[in-house]
Amino acid sequence: MTDLIDCAQQAEQERLARLLAGRPAPPAPRAKPADGAPLCCEQCADPIAPARLRVHPGARLCIECQQRAERQAAIFAGHR
Ligand SMILES: [Zn+2]
Numbered sequence: 001m002t003d004l005i006d007c008a009q010q011a012e013q014e015r016l017a018r019l020l021a022g023r024p025a026p027p028a029p030r031a032k033p034a035d036g037a038p039l040c041c042e043q044c045a046d047p048i049a050p051a052r053l054r055v056h057p058g059a060r061l062c063i064e065c066q067q068r069a070e071r072q073a074a075i076f077a078g079h080r
Contacts, residue, residue: 007040
């Protein structure tokens with residue numbers, strides 16, 4: 001839970017920092033974490049495990065959401 005709050009606080013702080021710097025906000029509302037900061041899952045906003053990001057550097061879903069998506073894809077594939 002602490003990690004989840006950290007993720008939300010980090011995104012908010014980056015947004016405020018940009019506002020204070022007078023720079024326009026980026027087109028995408030999703031904040032790009034700095035190196036070493038936890039990336040958050042696009043579906044549940046949980047931090048994505050660093051070990052997972054080492055294997056899949058472009059991963060945007062946590063392992064739970066990724067597995068759920070793959071199960072659903074397999075179900076849809078089976079109906080063809
Ligand atoms: Zn997730």
